[in-house]
Amino acid sequence: MRTEQAAPALGIAGCLAVVVALALPFALFPGWGAELAQYYTSGPLGVGAVLAFALVGIVVFLAGARGRTDPTTAAGIAVPLGVVALLVALSWAFMAPLDPLFGFPASWIRDFRWVVVAAAGVVAAAAALYARATLA
Template identity: 80%
Template sequence: MRTEQAAPAVGIVGCLAVVALLALPFALFPSWGTELAQYYTSGPLGVGAVLAFALVGVVVFLAGARGQADPTTAAGIALPLGIVALLIALSWAVAAPLDPLFGIPATWITDYRWVVVVATAVIPAAAAVYARAVL
């Protein structure tokens, strides 16, 4: 598979992984809705902005991969979009409180923030490879 095709596919998978990761706690523990909402909105912008950028990223990568947008334009949009999403995810991960996490008894949630950051890092990485391939 050519890099011009593989990179946007990886970017799409990364964006969808971020969306799935952010939805997973709500799906698994619907009774924690209020606590998770407070957790997600902590930090300068909250992780909701990462979700928005990931959803836009799916559209951008798809448009470039399907030829509905110029690949150089799609890569040029995807790269800063991914970098900003990663910076927001990092700021949320650093700023989100760890003190008993609003009464949530699960210990996995303390490491969850870093899993979100790693998944978000796939987006700018794939965008950088895509940009390198099409330029």
Template identity: 85%
Template sequence: MRTEQAAPVLGIAGCLAAVAALALPFALFPGWGAELGQYYTGGPLGVGAVLAFALVGVVVFLAGARGRTDATTAAGIAVPLGVVAFLVALSWALSASLDPLFGFPASWITELRWVVLAATGLVTLAAGLYARATLG
């Protein structure tokens, strides 16, 4: 598979992984919505923007891969989108307090921030590969 075809697939996978990671705690533990909301809004920017960027990223990567948008334009949109999503996730991961999650019924919640960061890193990597493939 060529990079120009594989990169959008990788980007979509990263975007969906970020969305799934952020939604999973709410789906599994609906009674913890207030605490999760407080955790997600922690840090300088919170993590809500990452969710928005990930959803837009799916559309951008799909549009480029399916030819609805010029591949160079889609890659040009995906790169800053991925970088900003990664930086917002990084700021949240490094500064959000785990205090609202004291007593949370699943220990994996403390590692969720790193999963979100890895997913946005995957989006950024895929966007960079996509840009390189379309411009090269």
């Protein structure tokens, strides 16, 4: 498979991974919605911005892959989108306190922030690969 086709597919997968990762705790623990909301909104910007960037990223990668948008334009939009999503995820991961999660019924939530950072990293890496493939 060519990089011009694989990179957008990887970007879409990374964006979907962000969306699923952020929705999964709400699906698994519906009674803890207020605590999770407090956790998601903590930090400088909160992780909601990463979710918004991931949703826009799906559209950008799909538009470039399906030819609805010029691939260089789509890649040019995807790169800053992915980088900013990764930076926001990192700022949330380092700055969000775990205090609102005191008493949360699962211990994996403490490392959950790094799953979101990894998924956002996949989006940024795929965008960089896409840009490299379209500009070469």
